[in-house]
Amino acid sequence: MFRRFYPAEMAESSYSIDYESLYEQGYRGIIYDIDNTLVEHGADANEQVIELFRRLCKIGFRICLLSNNKAPRVRRFYRGAKIKGVKLHYIFDAHKPSTKNYRKAMLVMRTTKKNTLFVGDQLFTDVYGANRAGIKSFLVKPINKKEEIQIVFKRRLERIVLHVYRKERMEHLKQSNIVLIGFMGCGKSTIGHRLAEKYNFSFVDTDLLIEQKAGCTISELFATKGEKYFRDMETDILWELVRKSKRQIIATGGGMPVREENQKLLRKLGVVVFLNLTPETVLKRLEGDTTRPLLQKATKEQEVRHLLTERKFVYQMTAHKTVRVDDKSVEEVVKEIADSI
Numbered sequence: 001m002f003r004r005f006y007p008a009e010m011a012e013s014s015y016s017i018d019y020e021s022l023y024e025q026g027y028r029g030i031i032y033d034i035d036n037t038l039v040e041h042g043a044d045a046n047e048q049v050i051e052l053f054r055r056l057c058k059i060g061f062r063i064c065l066l067s068n069n070k071a072p073r074v075r076r077f078y079r080g081a082k083i084k085g086v087k088l089h090y091i092f093d094a095h096k097p098s099t100k101n102y103r104k105a106m107l108v109m110r111t112t113k114k115n116t117l118f119v120g121d122q123l124f125t126d127v128y129g130a131n132r133a134g135i136k137s138f139l140v141k142p143i144n145k146k147e148e149i150q151i152v153f154k155r156r157l158e159r160i161v162l163h164v165y166r167k168e169r170m171e172h173l174k175q176s177n178i179v180l181i182g183f184m185g186c187g188k189s190t191i192g193h194r195l196a197e198k199y200n201f202s203f204v205d206t207d208l209l210i211e212q213k214a215g216c217t218i219s220e221l222f223a224t225k226g227e228k229y230f231r232d233m234e235t236d237i238l239w240e241l242v243r244k245s246k247r248q249i250i251a252t253g254g255g256m257p258v259r260e261e262n263q264k265l266l267r268k269l270g271v272v273v274f275l276n277l278t279p280e281t282v283l284k285r286l287e288g289d290t291t292r293p294l295l296q297k298a299t300k301e302q303e304v305r306h307l308l309t310e311r312k313f314v315y316q317m318t319a320h321k322t323v324r325v326d327d328k329s330v331e332e333v334v335k336e337i338a339d340s341i
């Protein structure tokens with residue numbers, strides 16, 4: 001019943017979205033609501049906005065502000081946010097959820113509904129409009145919880161829709177699994193254990209399943225049978241999990257999504273979450289590690305950089321959701337995953 005109001009994604013804030021990954025997935029334009037999405041209602045552009053827009057343009061995004069507010073307010077914000085080199089457009093009096101100005105925004109950014117994102121804090125205007133226009137929408141938490149009276153009423157209705165939305169997602173998830181993918185050292189096992197506790201799911205680790213089956217460690221398996229043998233075992237394990245797995249948090253080996261066959265199986269298993277991290281974080285976390293056969297050479301640093309560059313795209317294409325883990329605590333990552341699935 002409420003489906004038309006459901007966001008494609010939910011995020012803590014406009015500033016916590018993993019824009020780099022979205023660009024790599026092919027998105028090129030972002031439409032932003034202003035009030036309570038980028039700044040407090042009525043506020044001017046601040047350093048955080050300028051920094052975000054600078055970052056987005058450096059990545060390669062075009063940006064369009066789309067506000068239902070009047071010209072003077074939107075122009076004032078635009079002037080404060082527009083800095084040299086930033087490709088920024090604005091549309092005021094947008095009449096969201098009417099789709100007309102979403103289309104106009106894509107026209108000025110020269111993007112299409114396939115490669116455009118929308119970020120806003122309201123369901124019945126922002127998200128509904130984006131859905132009607134066929135654009136992927138992000139619902140963010142309003143910056144200021146204290147709002148004008150006409151919005152307070154809408155927020156009550158929003159809460160009802162979001163409650164049903166979360167309940168439906170939870171019901172769906174209970175019949176499925178959460179699959180964690182990502183490079184060695186990204187924390188799939190640690191985060192997986194915490195998620196298992198949170199959702200009351202069981203935890204499995206494909207590397208451990210392989211070790212049990214093979215009766216030896218991964219390093220021994222690589223040394224005695226070779227990498228191909230290990231990769232075949234990974235695919236076998238995935239088939240087994242697809243057949244019987246339900247209500248499980250599944251941590252996978254870092255190379256699991258590389259095989260094309262595995263990518264489909266992983267997505268079949270449930271919601272796939274990519275834990276994204278930089279090579280610097282990998283090197284810091286895996287200093288002195290002797291359990292990963294692929295990283296035992298003297299050229300470990302080059303190996304990490306090379307493999308990560310090669311695999312990043314594969315991780316992104318396989319995952320339903322991406323979460324950055326650098327400099328975040330386990331609890332922060334778990335919360336971000338839970339909020340987004």
Ligand code: S3P
Pocket residue numbers: 182183184185188207218252253254255256291292293294
């Ligand atoms: C590998 C990652 C390891 C393990 C094996 C190969 C890889 O798992 O499956 O050493 O190719 O990245 P972790 O990601 O859990 O370290």
